[in-house]
Amino acid sequence: MAFSKDFWQGVRDGTPFILVILPFGAVFGVVATEAGLNLAQVMGFSVLVIAGAAQFVAVQMMVDNAPVLIVLAASLAVNLRMAMYSASLAPHLGKISWWQRGVVSYFMVDQAYAASILKYEQTPDMTPQRKMSYYFGVITPICPVWYLATWAGAALGTAVPAGLPIDFAVPITFLALIVPMLRTLAHVAAAMVSILGVLVFAFLPFNLGLLLAALLAMMAGAEVERRLALRRQA
């Protein structure tokens, strides 16, 4: 695979996420080490799971001494959104070879998905190969930093100053990704249903509230789009 223009565009678009990945990975390294995991286990999480939110949930439940199966169920539920990302990327990347899809799947993280789907929607004439190059470009600055930051956090341990609001790096990046996506009334409707749904279903265990809210939000977006199209025809 030649490093094409799309690849480098992806690298440029992925680079600001280092700002989020670095503190997020480091905090995971610190928290997991303080919870009692050794360096190999902490790195095992970040390399094999490569999904910060699910890793935090798993470690938190291990600290609470939850049964192994409950730890797995709860943390996998957090990652169920990856199946939605997978379905959402399939129309764009379904035509690349099976092993390339296998590699994309391993590197499917929130920031790479969001940056890529935004790019694919803005430039619909990209070929599947170009879309793949862009995707690999985006993950290039993100994923290595995730491993390194985790390692640094585990090694440095408690040297990170306490009390700094670094947890908030995550919402800030996601807002930077979401706001440009609110291009149509249908997108706005989906986002509103997502926010309200999560608040209404907050009582459900294992993060099921988010999944239910997301399903309703997708239906809301699709329905608003369908009705607006009908109105334009009429």
Added chain:
Amino acid sequence: MSFTTAQIWTIIIGLGLGSYLLRLSFLGIIGNRDLPEWVLRHLRYTAVAVMPGMITPLILFPQATDGTLDPVRLGAAAATIAISFLTRNATLTIFGGAAVLFALHFAIH
């Protein structure tokens, strides 16, 4: 925590394998078959359906403040949305949002 080494690795490998299968699911199965229009219409809204819901609790009920409303985080979130609307640039938004977050943090604490 009171887990054996084997239990810890069972969790790590199980979560890793399960997460990979979730990621591979549709991308692996559907491959180059075309999806029906109504499915595509729903999938177009995946990102805006998942992400706002994911960050809403982080903004309104941050764990760092024991789930209570925090003016620093609320202010930073509002500023981030405003910067994003005005600049339409993710890099500027992330740097700007982080700057407002730390400015508010050190102004209040």
